[in-house]
Amino acid sequence: MNRRVLRRAAVPVAALSLVLTACGGQDEGSGGTGDGGSSDGGSSDSESLSGEIVTDGSSTVQPLTQVAGELFKEEQPDVNVSVGTSGTGGGFEKFCIGDTDISNASRPIDEEDEVPVCKKNGIEFTELQVATDALTVVVSSENDFVECLTTEELATMWAPEAEKKVTTWDQVNPDFPSEPLELFGPGTDSGTFDYFTDEINGEEGASRADYNASEDDNTIVQGVSGSPNAIGYFGFSYFEENSDSLKALEIDSGDGCVAPSAEAAQDGSYTPLARPLFVYPATSAVEDKPQVAAFLDFYAANNAEIAEAAKFIPLNEDQTTELQDMTSELTGS
């Protein structure tokens, strides 16, 4: 335990000196004098490690693990971290045959299709939630008739039955003008699409097909900001980077309109579009490779900074405690 406290104290100093100072980091409360803020980021309390850490999986979670890898390299320059983006499913496929040490996932592992493969190959794993994403429904900042949508209205708009039928805004809600409805969204290979359709339309993958689909979220940004009648959805960070040309809609799931924000996603009021993001370390990798264990400790201890730098919503206090407890149990530190 002592070791972890020490590391917790030393690491944020190193990490913060790297993360933009402008972020106004709020997490150095753990205090301890540590061994001072040496700018080289080296920490004297842990032995120097080497070897590889291989991760793959969701392209949504990739920035998070990449940032963790970048910051970890400051502390352990000889550890080689690599991150792939085969998608959540593709990542688990490699993970369950033992190709990767850690799998990034924007949804939990599938009990029916994926877990049995892992079992067959003797791969044990732990599910760790490392951040939260708020799927954000956006319109152009020129749009002046909509501020808030209920989940039913979203379903009316995106349901498979709406295809070729719901084509104007007043069909969604009579209060809206009879302007054409221009829909933009991620393509069917995306975890974001899976999550949105599951939560809004009640079934994963169930969506109308006559919308402008793109795997590149920047295309959705351009499409939506180009027309006052357009609407689309994607991860929170793409809205944050484009908040001057886009307007995020509030979502009403029955308890009033809630705007997407870090606070609303953390306290659970932004439902149902706040989603957890996971990493799955393989138990064998943690046990056999000290660099993987150290990386996970680092990931858990610096979770807030990592999430912030990767532009995700950090975990709330309970979730952070859970992550750190699960990690220390796993790595035995």
Added chain:
Amino acid sequence: MASIGSIATAPLKARRAGDHSGTSIGFLIALWLAMAFAVIALVTLLVTTFLDGYPRLDGRLFFDYSSLVIPERAGARAAILGSLLVIITTALMAIPLGVAAAIYLEEFADERRWYNRLIEVNLQNLAAVPAIVYGLLTAGFALTIGLERRVVLTGAIALALLILPVIIITTREAMRAVPAEIRQGSLALGATPLQTVWKQTLPSALPGVATGTILALSRALGEAAPLLLLGGLVFVSYDPNGLLSGFTTLPIQIFNWTGRPEDAFQEVASAAIIVLLGLLLLMNALAIVIRNRYQRSW
């Protein structure tokens, strides 16, 4: 050669200059427009890319790794080294295999045998197969022999398969252009068929072989699809250091950067595109130099 060419085209050109019929002029304008469209599109693309990327064309781009923490410091070091390593490995596999296959088909294979004809037809078709299919093929192959998919060797196998048909076809054409008299002379002086190929035909065909090979390799250098399918890594915090090391390449890195929301990544992606274009131009220039310098005429 040159003289035959000028004789053949001279009357055509003369007629064009003298023909002032409406259809003829209209057709000429259509041709000009088509060319102008292609050139303008290309120039616009090059200029905007260059303007976007120029400020980031600095030491960081070449010596730093990609970074999300500080996008302004992101560099393409791992991608540049990865691209070079993969292309060299690809060349080492594809060139000997491709040239050897071409020598067999052109000099030794009996075209009356059905299997040789089958190979011929297949080669032509394979050259047109989409790159992603080679990625799938290699993924299956790697899984079967237990090779990891994200390593340099696997990526190079995919790219080597991709360009093999092109190398074989261009090598064959280069060898076909060597006059039969050269071979006959060599054989008449007592050389064996193998010596003839090795000492006469192949050296004479070398400029053509080199040109075709370099153009094929530059295609491989610009490919992202098969490598992405193999699980190409988008973040590598180290220099690729062997055939079994993980890697990323310039096209993969550019693809990943352009998908990011931050403007800084659009800039560094443009800078990386300039580097990739520079590499491609360099390779194509090399092909032209080799061709002009070593080409023989009979």
